[in-house]
Amino acid sequence: MAPTLVAFFILDRQPSKYTSRAVGYLNFSGCLPYAIEVWQTSVGVWDFEALATVLQDPFALLVMYSMAAFGWLILFAAPPVVSAYLTVTQDIQQKALNARQSELVAQWGKNVRLGKMDAELDDDDDVLEGEEQASGDVAPSS
Numbered sequence: 001m002a003p004t005l006v007a008f009f010i011l012d013r014q015p016s017k018y019t020s021r022a023v024g025y026l027n028f029s030g031c032l033p034y035a036i037e038v039w040q041t042s043v044g045v046w047d048f049e050a051l052a053t054v055l056q057d058p059f060a061l062l063v064m065y066s067m068a069a070f071g072w073l074i075l076f077a078a079p080p081v082v083s084a085y086l087t088v089t090q091d092i093q094q095k096a097l098n099a100r101q102s103e104l105v106a107q108w109g110k111n112v113r114l115g116k117m118d119a120e121l122d123d124d125d126d127v128l129e130g131e132e133q134a135s136g137d138v139a140p141s142s
Helices: 002-011 017-043 048-055 060-106 125-135
Strands: none
Touching: 002 017, 002 060, 002 125, 017 048, 060 125
């Protein structure tokens, strides 16, 4: 659990301790099978011989430290992945809203885009030009 202690006391300066949690939970999951093995094979509460046999096993240490490293990997890989996901979903949502806005402008005219309720409504140039051209009263402007 040394990587967890380093993360908690030295590296993690945030009050929520997310770094310590990410490293600690996975480090604990790597240490738990070997802790259970020590508890099952020990004669007394503090059986240092069983603990020494586990700590001398290179595979056990590899598993424990690998799980802590996996916690660090998740800690460093998660923010860019989440950021990319949020960017893509925001772009999709913005395109959908722009398409809906275009539909509303086509249906209701330019005045539907006004931001204030008290603003005066301007004449819709596209609609007026289309009506004037259809009636033939005014020559089209160039």
